[in-house]
Amino acid sequence: MGRKILAVVVALIAAIATISIGQMLMGLVWKPPADFMTDQAVQKAFVAGLPTEAFISLAVVYALGSFAGGFIVTKIARQVSSGITLPLIIGVLLTIAGALNFVSIPHPTWVAILCLLVYIPSALLGHRLAR
Numbered sequence: 001m002g003r004k005i006l007a008v009v010v011a012l013i014a015a016i017a018t019i020s021i022g023q024m025l026m027g028l029v030w031k032p033p034a035d036f037m038t039d040q041a042v043q044k045a046f047v048a049g050l051p052t053e054a055f056i057s058l059a060v061v062y063a064l065g066s067f068a069g070g071f072i073v074t075k076i077a078r079q080v081s082s083g084i085t086l087p088l089i090i091g092v093l094l095t096i097a098g099a100l101n102f103v104s105i106p107h108p109t110w111v112a113i114l115c116l117l118v119y120i121p122s123a124l125l126g127h128r129l130a131r
Helices: 002-029 040-048 052-077 085-104 109-130
Strands: none
Touching: 002 052, 002 085, 052 085, 052 109, 085 109
16 A cells, blocks of 8 residues: 555656646746746736647646656556556646646636646556556
8 A cells, every 4th residue: 555655656756747847848938937836927928928839738747747757557466466557546646736726827728628638638548658
């Protein structure tokens, strides 16, 4: 049980780190304003002005992070869990975090749907490739 919990925690940290690095790299291409994190009106205006490529990049970053989480949770817990439960937990937790993010920073509906649909399949793909 302890190894499973450790696997989930480490995988979540790795997934969030991967997503954070990806978003930082996106910030180099599409620079947010200085007060992006403190002013919701600025957030809405910035997101509304982003090109489609930025949103596709965001979905790819989320997929990579979720893939990393599914891969790592499988590698760490392989001796105590061979099923899809742990990567599924990673995918669900990232989906919940993503939904909360889309509630706090409004995005176009198609972007939210696309991004929320990539977490679980990507985690399961990471699991499959780790086996």
